[in-house]
Amino acid sequence: xxxxxxxxxxxxxxxxxxxxxxxxxxxxxxxxxxxxxxxxxxxxxxxxxxxxxxxxxxxxxxxxxxxxxxxxxxxxxxxxxxxxxxxxxxxxxxxxxxxxxxxxxxxxxxxxxxxxxxxxxxxxxxxxxxxxxxxxxxxxxxxxxxxxxxxxxxxxxxxxxxxxxxxxxxxxxxxxxxxxxxxxxxxxxxxxxxxxxxxxxxxxxxxxxxxxxxxxxxxxxxxxxxxxxxxxxxxxxxxxxxxxxxxxxxxxxxxxxxxxxxxx
Amino acid sequence: xxxxxxxxxxxxxxxxxxxxxxxxxxxxxxxxxxxxxxxxxxxxxxxxxxxxxxxxxxxxxxxxxxxxxxxxxxxxxxxxxxxxxxxxxxxxxxxxxxxxxxxxxxxxxxxxxxxxxxxxxxxxxxxxxxxxxxxxxxxxxxxxxxxxxxxxxxxxxxxxxxxxxxxxxxxxxxxxxxxxxxxxxxxxxxxxxxxxxxxxxxxxxxxxxxxxxxxxxxxxxxxxxxxxxxxxxxxxxxxxxxxxxxxxxxxxxxxxx
Numbered sequence: 008x009x010x011x012x013x014x015x016x017x018x019x020x021x022x023x024x025x026x027x028x029x030x031x032x033x034x035x036x037x038x039x040x041x042x043x044x045x046x047x048x049x050x051x052x053x054x055x056x057x058x059x060x061x062x063x064x065x066x067x068x069x070x071x072x073x074x075x076x077x078x079x080x081x082x083x084x085x086x087x088x089x090x091x092x093x094x095x096x097x098x099x100x101x102x103x104x105x106x107x108x109x110x111x112x113x114x115x116x117x118x119x120x121x122x123x124x125x126x127x128x129x130x131x132x133x134x135x136x137x138x139x140x141x142x143x144x145x146x147x148x149x150x151x152x153x154x155x156x157x158x159x160x161x162x163x164x165x166x167x168x169x170x171x172x173x174x175x176x177x178x179x180x181x182x183x184x185x186x187x188x189x190x191x192x193x194x195x196x197x198x199x200x201x202x203x204x205x206x207x208x209x210x211x212x213x214x215x216x217x218x219x220x221x222x223x224x225x226x227x228x229x230x231x232x233x234x235x236x237x238x239x240x241x242x243x244x245x246x247x248x249x250x251x252x253x254x255x256x257x258x259x260x261x262x263x264x265x266x267x268x269x270x271x
Numbered sequence: 272x273x274x275x276x277x278x279x280x281x282x283x284x285x286x287x288x289x290x291x292x293x294x295x296x297x298x299x300x301x302x303x304x305x306x307x308x309x310x311x312x313x314x315x316x317x318x319x320x321x322x323x324x325x326x327x328x329x330x331x332x333x334x335x336x337x338x339x340x341x342x343x344x345x346x347x348x349x350x351x352x353x354x355x356x357x358x359x360x361x362x363x364x365x366x367x368x369x370x371x372x373x374x375x376x377x378x379x380x381x382x383x384x385x386x387x388x389x390x391x392x393x394x395x396x397x398x399x400x401x402x403x404x405x406x407x408x409x410x411x412x413x414x415x416x417x418x419x420x421x422x423x424x425x426x427x428x429x430x431x432x433x434x435x436x437x438x439x440x441x442x443x444x445x446x447x448x449x450x451x452x453x454x455x456x457x458x459x460x461x462x463x464x465x466x467x468x469x470x471x472x473x474x475x476x477x478x479x480x481x482x483x484x485x486x487x488x489x490x491x492x493x494x495x496x497x498x499x500x501x502x503x504x505x506x507x508x509x510x511x512x513x514x515x516x517x518x519x520x521x522x523x524x525x526x527x528x
Contacts, residue, residue: 040367157382164367164374164383171329171356172381173347215368219411222385224368 023134024236026142027197030190032232035211036225040163047204049102050191053079055200056105058126059112072192079105080188129199129251142193160221198251209258216265282307282467287337290323297323303495311469312478315488316511321471351381355428357438360420365413372408375427398430402456417444438470454481
């Protein structure tokens with residue numbers, strides 16, 4: 008195992024796992040408390056459209072998936088803010104459009120589409136240096152926007168109360184969904200489209216069972232995110248099973264232990 | 272920021288206010304003024320536009336017609352902290368992990384506290400003490416009863432000693448004794464600070480006994496004035512339909528007399 012840690016791809020995988028573990032869990036607490044789990048599923052599937060376009064254009068899919076998914080996220084938020092339709096309807100429509108576009112893009116390719124399927128299930132061991140740079144950039148942006156945590160949390164608790172206190176809730180939400188969308192794309196690289204939403208939801212939901220304050224929930228979720236990402240990665244290497252699925256199963260194990268242990 | 276109008280001594284000035292949701296007027300052509308240090312109650316049936324009017328005073332709803340001035344300014348130009356707001360607790364999200372002292376402190380910096388500093392905690396506990404709820408400081412919000420939660424919200428709303436206190440159905444989910452205590456707390460706060468209080472309520476009795484002026488609303492304005500005049504049987508019948516013996520009981524007269 009020690010030898011494995013000296014391998015560049017393993018080092019990249021660990022860095023990616025730690026970054027995605029921190030980021031997905033950090034934004035996940037807002038997703039869980041705002042009951043936006045469906046947004047996580049919608050955005051990870053929207054990323055499929057971006058990945059497919061990247062493959063069609065023969066560039067690193069991450070470079071296309073990030074702006075593509077951000078555009079879908081902003082579109083969902085814009086439609087929701089207008090108030091004509093509910094948020095889940097906006098998610099349902101736009102993520103279906105993104106997936107449909109992805110299928111069309113893949114059909115336009117002349118080559119075999121096996122690499123597209125790698126994105127469905129994730130491939131942390133195939134993380135490229137450019138992918139790590141994207142994750143690092145989101146981590147830096149998240150550090151830069153750390154002062155927004157208190158305003159996002161306030162609006163999560165009660166949107167009208169925050170608005171009455173002159174918090175620019177709508178503008179803050181655009182920042183939140185943008186960073187959330189990029190985080191989802193990074194999570195797609197690690198655990199795949201199908202399981203990326205779980206990375207947002209499970210550590211945060213587990214933390215919610217264990218603590219009494221939102222700040223503690225945020226910290227504990229991030230700890231669980233990193234622990235399960237690194238632990239899952241090493242376990243998957245040792246057991247020779249897919250890393251994404253191992254990470255999510257580890258998270259789910261902790262969730263059920265917390266659920267039963269706390270009796271809630 | 273818009274400067275307050277020095278000549279405007281009214282804490283609230285609403286002129287010909289109309290707020291529409293799509294084609295439906297939630298509030299239509301409402302006008303009233305509330306002097307500083309007055310206690311205003313807004314009563315009306317469900318769907319009569321009470322909460323919409325309150326949100327217009329907070330700047331959360333934009334008038335489709337008419338004007339709203341609060342503390343001499345348009346609502347969105349009033350500095351944070353000058354208005355205290357107690358929302359309906361039925362909208363409270365019980366799954367949010369928080370303790371009472373955090374909710375109280377959220378009003379201090381207009382954000383949710385990441386950690387509670389000792390001096391701020393002391394301030395929050397003092398605010399809780401003013402409403403007889405200092406013992407709730409470290410209790411999880413999700414575990415509080417309706418009356419306890421309402422006290423915590425009240426402590427939150429007064430921590431910055433606002434000049435105007437806006438309350439939306441503060442007695443909802445609170446038992447009769449708890450509601451009585453709540454109204455006494457509002458009276459005490461007003462006597463201590465000279466703040467203006469505006470309360471949306473279903474409780475005619477509370478409006479009659481605690482408010483200096485009452486606005487009876489059913490999307491349009493039915494009446495506005497001192498409780499005796501505003502809560503006349505005719506006005507209540509117009510707003511609520513059949514009022515039975517409720518009006519006689521309200522003014523303390525035996526309905527069989």
